[in-house]
Amino acid sequence: QLQLVESGGGLVQPGGSLRLNCVASGITLDNHAVTWFRQAPGKEREWVSCVSRSGRITNYHDSVRGRFTISRDNAKNTIYLQMNNLSPEDTATYYCAAIRVYNHFLCVRNSSYNFASWGQGTQVTVSS
Numbered sequence: 001q002l003q004l005v006e007s008g009g010g011l012v013q014p015g016g017s018l019r020l021n022c023v024a025s026g027i028t029l030d031n032h033a034v035t036w037f038r039q040a041p042g043k044e045r046e047w048v049s050c051v052s053r054s055g056r057i058t059n060y061h062d063s064v065r066g067r068f069t070i071s072r073d074n075a076k077n078t079i080y081l082q083m084n085n086l087s088p089e090d091t092a093t094y095y096c097a098a099i100r101v102y103n104h105f106l107c108v109r110n111s112s113y114n115f116a117s118w119g120q121g122t123q124v125t126v127s128s
Helices: none
Strands: 003-007 010-012 018-025 032-039 046-051 058-060 068-073 078-083 092-100 122-126
Touching: 003 092, 018 032, 018 092, 018 122, 032 068, 032 078, 046 068, 046 078, 058 068, 078 092
Parallel strands: 010 122
Antiparallel strands: 003 018, 018 078, 032 046, 032 092, 046 058, 068 078, 092 122
């Protein structure tokens, strides 16, 4: 079974940067599109970004576009989320989720979708 593990979160000051990692095990991730979500306390899980199987296509929520970069290294079975110029509004637990994609790119922005796997999340706190 596919398992995902996030890492790289931590405490940073506004304007700082973090790189989140999502490492897959149990099965290769190269046939999956991957999505990053985040969830702040008391709020619903929010879509952040997604990347196609090849890494060619990326999508971003307006709130992070230009600051965050999603990428993947299929040889390492890893997806990254580089987060720059962080603000307190970015404080949340960040999750990665994978969906099997057959022929065309699919970016699923609904967290209730039946993803193949979810990670446990990594905490990002942006505070001065």
